[in-house]
Amino acid sequence: MWLRLLMHLTQGCDNSTYQLLDEHHHLHTPKRQGVFMDNNNDNDAYVVATSSLKLSMPDSDLFKDARISPVSLTYYGLCLLEGNYSVKLHFAEIKITNDGYGSLGKRIFDIYIQGNLVWKDFNIRDEANGSGNAIIKSTNVMVTDKLEIHLYWAGNGTQSLPVRGTYGPLISAISVEPNFSLSSGKRTKIIVGIIVSVSCLIFLLLSILWKKGWLGGQTAKDRELRALDLRTGRFTLRQIKMATGNFSASNKIGEGGFGPVYKGLLPDGTIVAVKQLSSKSKQGNREFLNELGMISALQHPNLVKLHGCCIEGNQLLLVYEYMENNSLARALFGSEEYQLKLDWSTRKNICIGIAKGLAYIHEESRLKVVHRDIKATNILLDKNLNAKISDFGLARLDEEENTHISTRIAGTVGYMAPEYATRGYLTEKADVYSFGVVTLELVSGTSVMSFRKEGGMHLLDWVQILREEGKLEKFVDPRLGTDFNKEEAIRLINVGLLCINSSPVPRPPMSAVVSMLVEAQTSIVDATPEQIFSTDDFEIQVSGKRYPSSGDSQTKSILVEGGSVHGSTTSSSDLYPLNLDSLYRNRRC
Secondary structure, three states, rough: EOEEEEEEEEOOOOOOOEEEEEEEEEEEOOOOOOOOOOOOOOOOOOOEEEEOOOOOOOOHHHEEEEEEEHHHHEEEOOOOOEEEEEEEEEEOOOOOOOOHHHOOOOOEEEEEEEEEEEEEEEHHHHHHHHOOOEEEEEEEEEEOOEEEEEEEEOOOOOOOOOOOOOOOOOOOEEEEEOOOOOOHHHHHHHHHHHHHHHHHHHHHHHHHHHOOOOOOOOOOHHHHHHHHOOOEEEEEHOOOOOOOOOHHHHHHEEEOOEEEEEEEEEOOEEEEEEEEEEEOOOOHHHHHHHHHHHHOOOOOOOOOOOHHHHHHHHOOEEEEOOOOOEEHHHHOOOOOOOOOOHHHHHHHHHHHHHHHHHHHHHHHOOOEEEEOOHHHHHHHEEEOOOEEEEOOOOOEEOOOOOEEEOOOOOEEEOOHHHHHHHOOOEOOOHHHHHHHHHHHHHHHHOOOOOOEEEEHHHHHHHHHHHHHOHHHHHHOOHOOOOOOOOHHHHHHHHHHHOOEEEOOOOOOOOHHHHHHHHHOOOOOOOOHHHHHHHHHHHEEEEOOOOOOOOOOOOEEEEEEEEEEEEEEEOOOOOOOOOOOEEOOOOOOO
């Protein structure tokens, strides 16, 4: 057989090197660099052909042209089976003629095979008895996996006969034949090996394509996404990786309820928070799509702005505006190095901002939404300390034709309204209750879950007692000293107490709450002490099982489903997590 594909290096007299490909004896000439021959002719070719000699040998077409080089020709036979091969080199001198002055020329070069000198001072004309005659040099060679044939001009012979630059190795063709035959067993093993290797490669390729979603692996998710009326942008995974430094640990700003949260920088200079869903369960996927659909349809100054999303392969990412001052929970009762000095005016504005955001999603937006997880951790603060409601993963649409929504219980213990925590009875008044708790936390500077007085008294119990004693000013955060408006403080406390009424009916709608906070002349209907829901009463009874309220500084999130109660103390948050009072559920509905 002819050696099917040979790669060789051609070296010019100026030591320039050229990479070429030979297929059979058909030689392809690439672009040259440097001086090929030393005859000052830039048009010298790598292939020479006879024009004056008449070739009469068998296979004469094989010898009509030849590869030539002034110094060196190296051929490689790659990926050969191990064994003994018969190598045949086919020569015919077609440049130096038999007559005239040119017949005095001598082309002499050495031939190396596998690095060994096989023929020294090889002269084609002498071996073939003249020009235009064919000579085949044969030898047997042991090959492991690669064959190397090197033709090298060592400086012997003439250089200018019949014309200047006539010297160096010249060869017409090479053939290589194995001196062994493959046994049927060995042939079968080779075929099986090839089939298995190719099959594994195809399987791996298909797996990668499926994982990236290019073969329909994400079709169900894509259908859900297309079903959403998204009013937000789309980012590619490449853009997200560039923004976050390929999810660099140095850009990680927390661990949210869905997964890690990273700080990112978009090409236009916008700083963002990238919320990444860790693929743990289908429930997480549903909450991701739920939050994406909800927040993309809700636009308000007191809601966290969603810049866009990325759903690519198995990656689920939400891109939010970046909140420089983290969450209200960290600002009020985080560790000392993270706490912010919130003066009274700022606290009041934060409270009004939360109320306006809730009034929007309950009454003003096209979609009427119940958030279900209002708490200090889910209230974020921008650089101007404006309040932004975040984390709509548990949000539910309020179907106006129904008086309430019966749903599985999901939320955070201490912030859940009693009718929802005990019976799964959900209306927008559940958010009103949670707002009342956050308002009391904001005024007192204390977490509802961490506050303990003598005898195990909780925050909501204490404010009720102070109200009965007419000493509500003592409920105000002592860090404020006397630097607060007493009338406004008592007004906020009374609004908070009204919102945490044990019955949803007396609780005001959030639009009324906004009026109470903004307009001093708006009267506040007092809630009697019996109507205030105490934290000591916060026990859930399902199928004979009782679920007590949390007794430490953690916020406990729960899910009630199928007659059983599931609790979780896994630390979490939404965009900006805290390890102090935000402990999401491992299971969410």
